Amino acid sequence: xxxxxxxxxxxxxxxxxxxxxxxxxxxxxxxxxxxxxxxxxxxxxxxxxxxxxxxxxxxxxxxxxxxxxxxxxxxxxxxxxxxxxxxxxxxxxxxxxxxxxxxxxxxxxxxxxxxxxxxxxxxxxxxxxxxxxxxxxxxxxxxxxxxxxxxxxxxxxxxxxxxxxxxxxxxxxxxxxxxxxxxxxxxxxxxxxxxxxxxxxxxxxxxxxxxxxxxxxxxxxxxxxxxxxxxxxxxxxxxxxxxxxxxxxxxxxxxxxxxxxxxxxxxxxxxxxxxxxxxxxxxxxxxxxxxxxxxxxxxxxxxxxxxxxxxxxxxxxxxxxxxxxxxxxxx
Numbered sequence: 001x002x003x004x005x006x007x008x009x010x011x012x013x014x015x016x017x018x019x020x021x022x023x024x025x026x027x028x029x030x031x032x033x034x035x036x037x038x039x040x041x042x043x044x045x046x047x048x049x050x051x052x053x054x055x056x057x058x059x060x061x062x063x064x065x066x067x068x069x070x071x072x073x074x075x076x077x078x079x080x081x082x083x084x085x086x087x088x089x090x091x092x093x094x095x096x097x098x099x100x101x102x103x104x105x106x107x108x109x110x111x112x113x114x115x116x117x118x119x120x121x122x123x124x125x126x127x128x129x130x131x132x133x134x135x136x137x138x139x140x141x142x143x144x145x146x147x148x149x150x151x152x153x154x155x156x157x158x159x160x161x162x163x164x165x166x167x168x169x170x171x172x173x174x175x176x177x178x179x180x181x182x183x184x185x186x187x188x189x190x191x192x193x194x195x196x197x198x199x200x201x202x203x204x205x206x207x208x209x210x211x212x213x214x215x216x217x218x219x220x221x222x223x224x225x226x227x228x229x230x231x232x233x234x235x236x237x238x239x240x241x242x243x244x245x246x247x248x249x250x251x252x253x254x255x256x257x258x259x260x261x262x263x264x265x266x267x268x269x270x271x272x273x274x275x276x277x278x279x280x281x282x283x284x285x286x287x288x289x290x291x292x293x294x295x296x297x298x299x300x301x302x303x304x305x306x307x308x309x310x311x312x313x314x315x316x317x318x319x320x321x322x323x324x325x326x327x328x329x330x331x
Contacts (some may be wrong), residue, residue, distance in 0.1 A: 012157015032181035051120020056151035080199030218304035222251040230277035
């Protein structure tokens, strides 16, 4: 168990910068929107961390106990709902702090937004890349206690990056900063609402697609492994692609150099999705679902596309990522 805890801490420390980028735009306006002494700011950050801690423990226990991997489209629905709840929280928090600053009566209905603990719970259920990596590890470990220990360590590691926000929150003492923070909360809420609604629409479209005849293929189905196959000449680009793909799925992403035995390797799986170097494509791969990738293709653009879309095909999916043009071919 100590080993699992240490693994979680190391994972949190190694991915904490991603957490900082993801959560700072949410936490900082909240901390700046009110006058707080340093001790109060530290307490608020600890409250946020406590909320994250509860969310992490619950997810860690469920993932470890059941070994269940949440398919990407369901993760999207879960995250979309969390985004909308977070947006509501941020808007009502901005209204509360604005009324408080004007010495107006604050309705009881919105006083719950004073709770940093609640903010921590909501942000703790966001399926960000760091969270997905931890979730994947918890599934691999198996057992509720192991999953909880891993996420406890993950919580400790990532918290080291969030505590400094308490000191940055002291800029609330600068004139007009509280007002700027309130407006920032509204803008962030608008963005999260847009992202949440977009995700729910995508989930609805996926449900309609699922009802149609044929088979669904998605790049980041955690129950179906991904395999990257590349020539030695382009190995640097495709190993980087493998690392990037792993951030988007709790499932396994394998890497195979292209050689005579590569088909034996992928035939070990009952089902697999391939990501293939476009310079090595041949008829051997025709009976597999694959994404054909031109070396040096823009990674963020490709990953965003693969994350958002689910494909319906009568046989096998063959999709090309080529810089000059993007072809789709469901053969």
